[in-house]
Amino acid sequence: MNTTSARPLRALGAAAAALLLTGLLAACGATGESGTAATATTSAPSDAASSSAAPSDSAAPSDGGETLAYAGRTGSTALELLLEADPSAEVTGEGENAYVTAIGGRAADDAKSEFWALSVDGEPAQVGAGTLETTDGQEITWTLETY
Template sequence: MTTSTLSLPARLIAATAAGLLSVGLLAGCSDDEPAPAPSASASAGSDAAADEHMAENITEFSYAGQDGETALDLLLVQDPEAQTTGEGEMAFVTTIKGRTAEDGKEFWGLYVDGEMAEVGAGSLVTEDGQQIQWKLEAIDQ
């Protein structure tokens, strides 16, 4: 049966149903939130620039020790993007929070409760209550 053979009331009901279905589909496809303004993508670039600027300026980073966890393991939990050369007990931390120590000029020094650690981050087993701190230090030449 085609719409031309339907009676006028049946065609009106079919047209109304089709219209309601179309409106419902269109409403379901739209978001309640407005589309981002063109400046939103510009701010994403600004956020990246701000993050890079912040990484350039970071010189210290600290966190609490935990019984049985190494300073290196805790660092990687606090900053999963931290980078090292070497692994485990032989790891040497080169980058924290996006700030890479300048090769031959700087290093990330490890401190426990304000005192420079006597072992590396992969060897230093921390305890609850300790304050673990990393400081960007200049290499004396």
């Protein structure tokens, strides 16, 4: 019987992906149309005592799941900013019908009843990412949650 767990390896892989994403954004300058840099913060669950991928203060997931947080920008939707912060994010549909299925290479698993939840300043979004117009100073957070 195998008594080892793959969880530490998954956490390490998620932390490495977060560092890679952060490095790519920094190297590319990740500037939007307004010329301001898009800054994203990611986190992943970890069994280790410390992790190099730390969540922002207000982006702590409620169930220990992965998160991605970034600042809102007046004139941009949450979906536009997500795709700037993580060009590899996977989305089905467009505009108001857009549904985010994967962020940072981590797909929500239907078999585990997972989904990527969108929140603004710590409150659940009332509209979808393709419709949600953000403003400067808002914190947009995606958290992998279960239903």
